Amino acid sequence: xxxxxxxxxxxxxxxxxxxxxxxxxxxxxxxxxxxxxxxxxxxxxxxxxxxxxxxxxxxxxxxxxxxxxxxxxxxxxxxxxxxxxxxxxxxxxxxxxxxxxxxxxxxxxxxxxxxxxxxxxxxxxxxxxxxxxxxxxxxxxxxxxxxxxxxxxxxxxxxxxxxxxxxxxxxxxxxxxxxxxxxxxxxxxxxxxxxxxxxxxxxxxxxxxxxxxxxxxxxxxxxxxxxxxxxxxxxxxxxxxxxxxxxxxxxxxxxxxxxxxxxxxxxxxxxxxxxxxxxxxxxxxxxxxxxxxxxxxxxxxxxxxxxxxxxxxxxxxxxxxxxxxxxxxxxxxxxxxxxxxxxxxxxxxxxxxxxxxxxxxxxxxxxxxxxxxxxxxxxxxxxxxxxxxxxxxxxxxxxxxxxxxxxxxxxxxxxxxxxxxxxxxxxxxxxxxxxxxxxxxxxxxxxxxxxxxxxxxxxxxxxxxxxxxxxxxxxxxxxxxxxxxxxxxxxxxxxxxxxxxxxxxxxxxxxxxxxxxxxxxxxxxxxxxxxxxxxxxxxxxxxxxxxxxxxxxxxxxxxxxxxxxxxxxxxxxxxxxxxxxxxxxxxxxxxxxxxxxxxxxxxxxxxxxxxxxxxxxxxxxxxxxxxxxxxxxxxxxxxxxxxxxxxxxxxxxxxxxxxxxxxxxxxxxxxxxxxxxxxxxxxxxxxxx
Numbered sequence: 001x002x003x004x005x006x007x008x009x010x011x012x013x014x015x016x017x018x019x020x021x022x023x024x025x026x027x028x029x030x031x032x033x034x035x036x037x038x039x040x041x042x043x044x045x046x047x048x049x050x051x052x053x054x055x056x057x058x059x060x061x062x063x064x065x066x067x068x069x070x071x072x073x074x075x076x077x078x079x080x081x082x083x084x085x086x087x088x089x090x091x092x093x094x095x096x097x098x099x100x101x102x103x104x105x106x107x108x109x110x111x112x113x114x115x116x117x118x119x120x121x122x123x124x125x126x127x128x129x130x131x132x133x134x135x136x137x138x139x140x141x142x143x144x145x146x147x148x149x150x151x152x153x154x155x156x157x158x159x160x161x162x163x164x165x166x167x168x169x170x171x172x173x174x175x176x177x178x179x180x181x182x183x184x185x186x187x188x189x190x191x192x193x194x195x196x197x198x199x200x201x202x203x204x205x206x207x208x209x210x211x212x213x214x215x216x217x218x219x220x221x222x223x224x225x226x227x228x229x230x231x232x233x234x235x236x237x238x239x240x241x242x243x244x245x246x247x248x249x250x251x252x253x254x255x256x257x258x259x260x261x262x263x264x265x266x267x268x269x270x271x272x273x274x275x276x277x278x279x280x281x282x283x284x285x286x287x288x289x290x291x292x293x294x295x296x297x298x299x300x301x302x303x304x305x306x307x308x309x310x311x312x313x314x315x316x317x318x319x320x321x322x323x324x325x326x327x328x329x330x331x332x333x334x335x336x337x338x339x340x341x342x343x344x345x346x347x348x349x350x351x352x353x354x355x356x357x358x359x360x361x362x363x364x365x366x367x368x369x370x371x372x373x374x375x376x377x378x379x380x381x382x383x384x385x386x387x388x389x390x391x392x393x394x395x396x397x398x399x400x401x402x403x404x405x406x407x408x409x410x411x412x413x414x415x416x417x418x419x420x421x422x423x424x425x426x427x428x429x430x431x432x433x434x435x436x437x438x439x440x441x442x443x444x445x446x447x448x449x450x451x452x453x454x455x456x457x458x459x460x461x462x463x464x465x466x467x468x469x470x471x472x473x474x475x476x477x478x479x480x481x482x483x484x485x486x487x488x489x490x491x492x493x494x495x496x497x498x499x500x501x502x503x504x505x506x507x508x509x510x511x512x513x514x515x516x517x518x519x520x521x522x523x524x525x526x527x528x529x530x531x532x533x534x535x536x537x538x539x540x541x542x543x544x545x546x547x548x549x550x551x552x553x554x555x556x557x558x559x560x561x562x563x564x565x566x567x568x569x570x571x572x573x574x575x576x577x578x579x580x581x582x583x584x585x586x587x588x589x590x591x592x593x594x595x596x597x598x599x600x601x602x603x604x605x606x607x608x609x610x611x612x613x614x615x616x617x618x619x620x621x622x623x624x625x626x627x628x629x630x631x632x633x634x635x636x637x638x639x640x641x642x643x644x645x646x647x648x649x650x651x652x653x654x655x656x657x658x659x660x661x662x663x664x665x666x667x668x669x670x671x672x673x674x675x676x677x678x679x680x681x682x683x684x685x686x687x688x689x
Contacts, residue, residue, distance in 0.1 A: 059345070059353060059378060062273060065100050065197060073104035073170075075232055076203035078218035078271030078381065081114070081351035083198050087148070087167060092156050096177040096193055099153060104232065104276065106143040107171045108202040108216035113138055116196045117350065131188050131576035135178045140199070143171035150174045173199060180577075183530070187577045200351075203273070209243045210250060218381070220268035220291035221249035221305050227274065227283060228295060228303060234280050236303060245304030248420030249293055252308040257384055260473040265382055268293065268307075271345055272379035290344075290379035292389050299415045309469050311421025313442060315412035317404070318428045323456070325429060327439065328401040338364035339372035340394040344386035345379065348482040353378050356386055357477035359394045384476050391475070395468035401446075402427065402439060402461040410457030414448050424464055442466075491570045491578035495519040496529065498566045498583050502590055503557065510590040510673045514555040516546065516568050516583065524572065529553050531568040536585055543567070560590045560674050594678040595621035595670035600650075603666055603686040609656040610686055614668050616645045617678065621670035625677065626653050629665045632683055637667060663687040 062074060065083040076082065088099035112119050113127070115136065121129035127136040141147045147167035153174060154161050175197045180188045189195050206217045206226040217223070225246045227233040256264035268291045274283040288294045293307035338361040346354035353376065375393055380386045404410075404427075416423035422444060429439040443461035450457050496518040503511050516531040531553035532543040546553040548571075558564065565585045569578040596617030604611045616624065623644055629637035645651035658664065667682030 059351070063198060063351065065098075073232075073276045074102070074273045075105050075230070075276070076103050076107060076201060076273045077206070077223045077226065078203050078269065078379075079111070079200065079347070080203060080271060080273065081198055081200050083196075084172075087172070088153065088161065088165075089193075090157065090160075094179040095156075096175075096179075097153055097156060098175045098177070098197070099148065099150070100173050100175070100197070101147065101167065102171040102173065102199065102201065103143070103273065105169055105171070105204060108142075108205050110140045110142070110173065110199050110201055112200040114196070114198040114200065116191065117198075119200070135180055135188055137176045138173055138197075140173045141167075141171060143169055145169075147172035152176060171201075173197075183571070184577050187571075203271075208250065210247050218269040218271055219250050219266065220253045220270045220287070220293055221246055221307075222253070223270040224284070224287050224291070224293055224295065224305060227287070232276050233274065233283070240302055242298040242300070242302040242304030242419075245298060245306065245419040248418075249305040249307060252420045253291070253293070257388075257471075258473045259384055260476040261479055265384060268385060269381055270379045271381040286379055289375070290377040290389070291385075292392065304419065306416060306419075306421075306423060308421050310424050310442070310444065310464050310466055312417045313424045313426045314415065314417040314445075315409075316426040316428055317406060317410065317413060319431050321406045321409040322404050322429060323407065324405045325439065326403045328403075336398055337371045337373035337394075338368055338398070339370050340390055340397075341372060341374050342386045342390035343374060343376045343378070344383060345377070345381050346383070346480050347381060348480055354480055356383065356390070356480070359387075359390050361394060361398060364398070383480055384473065387476050388471055391471075392468050395465060396462065399465065400463045402443060402463075404459050404461065406457045406459065408455055408457070410448075410459055411450065413445055413457070413459055414450070425461070427461065489574045490576065491572070491574045492521050492524065492527070494529075494568060494570055494578075494581050496531075496568050496581075496583060498586050500586060500588055501554075510560075511557040512560060512588050512590045513557055514546070514564060514566060514586060514588075516553045516566060518551045518568070518570075520551050527551075527570050527572040529568060530571050531566060531583075532580075533558075533564045533566050535559070536563040536565055558588055560588055563587050589674045589676070591672040591674040592676055593672065594676050595619055595672050597679040598624060598668045598670055598681040601666065601668055601681045601684045603664075603684045605686065605689060606654065608658075609654045610658055610664065610666075610688065612653045612655065612666055612668070612684075613650055614681055616647055616649055616651055617670050618648045620647065620672070621678070622673045623671050624651055624653075625669050625671055626655070627667040627669065627680065627682075628655065629683075630663070632665050632685070634667050634680055634683070637665070642671075658688050660688050 063081050063083050065086060068085050082102045084100040084102040086098060087101050088097060090097055113122050114120065115127065115130065115132055120127050120132060122138060125137050125139055127133055127138065139150055139152065141149070147170035148165040177189065177195065179185060202216045204226065205214045206222045207214045208217060208222055225241065228236045229238060229241060253266060253268035255267040257267050259265050270287060270291055272286070284295060291307065293305055295303050296306045298304040339358050341358040342356045343353050344356065346352060358372065375390050377386050377389060380389065413425045424442050424444050427439055427441060427443050431437055442464040444464050445459060446462050447460035448457065496516050499515050499517070500512045501515045503513060514533050516529060518529040521527060528548055529551050530548050531546040533546060533555050534543045546555045553568065563585055566583045567580040568583055569580050571578070596619045598614045598617055601612065601614040612626065623642045625639050625642045627634065627637040628640045640655060640657070641653060643651055643653055663685060665683040665685045667680040669680035670678045
């Protein structure tokens with residue numbers, strides 16, 4: 001494969017704590033480093049890490065189609081706008097074939113195709129909207145089998161793309177782009193081969209233990225459990241997972257939350273991806289930042305999920321249980337922040353990470369001046385969710401801390417009382433010596449370590465203020481909405497006239513051209529007329545380009561007496577390509593003026609022929625046509641020949657196709673270059689011997 005392999009990070013702290021807790025080393029490597037043995041949320045993380053979890057591949061890169069020979073494989077969950085890595089990029093017969101690898105493993109669906117940053121309609125594999133219609137086709141493979149088995153690709157490139165190009169278990173899409181006419185290329189594909197192609201996809205199907213059904217879901221708890229058990233994720237066996245805690249957290253994530261815009265949305269969702277070369281710490285860190293849910297070691301040694309709201313206190317610890325206590329006030333200016341700026345993944349803003357209104361600690365601001373931090377929730381797809389999590393975060397990071405050492409009673413504070421809630425205890429510290437130092441209230445357990453040698457517990461606690469969980473939809477702030485769709489500056493209406501124009505005229509020859517003249521549009525100097533013509537018969541449908549110059553388009557010299565269809569359109573500075581407008585047909589006639597009438601028509605018998613002589617008309621003509629009939633009726637006479645001659649001079653003609661003892665009637669008529677005839681001379685009759 002062209003992709004790099006998965007790698008995991010290890011830490012000696014995790015190994016030590018995991019061994020003490022009875023965890024296997026593979027499980028303890030990450031949970032030890034990141035969570036220790038606590039049943040809670042925020043162990044030993046610095047503020048910068050908590051607020052800005054690192055992402056292996058930036059969102060902007062996953063949304064682009066790039067050339068790269070070596071890249072981490074991606075696994076998508078939830079809804080995403082994706083590009084990918086080009087696995088094939090070649091042209092043939094004016095068509096560009098582009099095969100893009102989206103990610104590793106099966107996805108649920110390809111939901112919407114985007115071209116140059118905008119969704120387009122696809123019907124039967126063909127782009128059916130915008131100016132790309134008729135020039136772009138797309139096909140997909142969902143990663144459930146081979147990702148490279150596209151007949152269109154193997155048919156076009158049988159020598160280079162065969163059965164060995166399988167791309168097994170890779171979700172892919174194939175785009176074919178047909179080059180339009182050269183004059184339209186820059187309009188239809190202004191970015192040429194760099195035209196941006198993307199899909200909005202629904203990521204992997206996820207097991208819901210509540211129903212034991214695998215289906216598409218963006219439920220945050222189920223997404224995290226999916227990662228923990230995925231063969232290309234953390235790789236926990238099912239028996240190593242505390243499924244009741246997963247189910248409880250899934251119920252919390254599904255809770256309907258009223259939205260400022262109206263209606264409700266699920267409480268906690270996750271959209272995004274991980275790559276196969278990311279450390280589990282980094283992946284779980286990003287998922288927690290966007291959902292508030294973490295993995296932890298449950299009482300039976302299994303790995304469960306914890307998060308949501310503050311729960312029912314697990315126990316109460318009093319002064320008689322505590323051998324030492326150290327307090328720390330809320331984070332000061334030197335250590336923390338007083339303004340928190342949330343960011344989330346906004347579908348309305350084309351799946352970009354978008355800034356929201358900040359949360360401000362007005363009391364600290366009055367004393368310290370502004371100290372701000374960013375809270376990047378790049379897997380959070382909902383504004384309400386992002387603002388709620390940020391409200392909790394600024395509370396959590398700026399609260400008083402307590403560290404205590406207890407006897408074995410402290411083991412009661414090791415695990416949360418119920419699943420699906422944050423782990424809290426009650427602290428009732430009232431020293432019997434009457435020192436007056438009292439610490440009473442509800443605290444969240446941040447860290448819990450048990451020393452089996454000295455039989456004591458070291459517990460890190462943080463003050464709980466349940467007001468941080470109160471929520472009003474108005475607290476979402478100014479709603480992030482889709483940017484207004486720009487008014488498309490389409491081509492203006494075309495008003496044009498089709499005429500013929502005579503060129504190269506002589507007495508006996510002339511040529512015509514078709515001319516299309518458009519009515520100018522005020523203040524539109526960018527417009528130029530473009531026109532084409534096609535002979536109606538016998539070459540109907542073969543369109544030929546006319547020479548354009550501003551508001552006029554002219555054809556080359558064309559055939560006299562032929563019928564031509566004509567169409568035209570605008571080119572200029574407007575959106576897309578103008579449609580051709582049918583301007584009707586025109587019959588070409590170079591000269592419509594009939595010549596003069598011949599005179600002095602005289603027939604005479606010869607030896608097996610009739611001899612005719614006449615005087616040509618005085619004006620210009622192209623030819624003299626000779627007609628014959630057996631009756632005195634020019635309307636039914638047949639043209640038997642033609643000849644030239646000089647203006648006003650005598651011309652002659654011999655008719656050798658005669659029968660003896662037969663009476664014939666003759667006429668001669670002058671015709672111009674367009675076969676327009678004048679008045680005939682005749683009839684002159686003669687009877688053959």
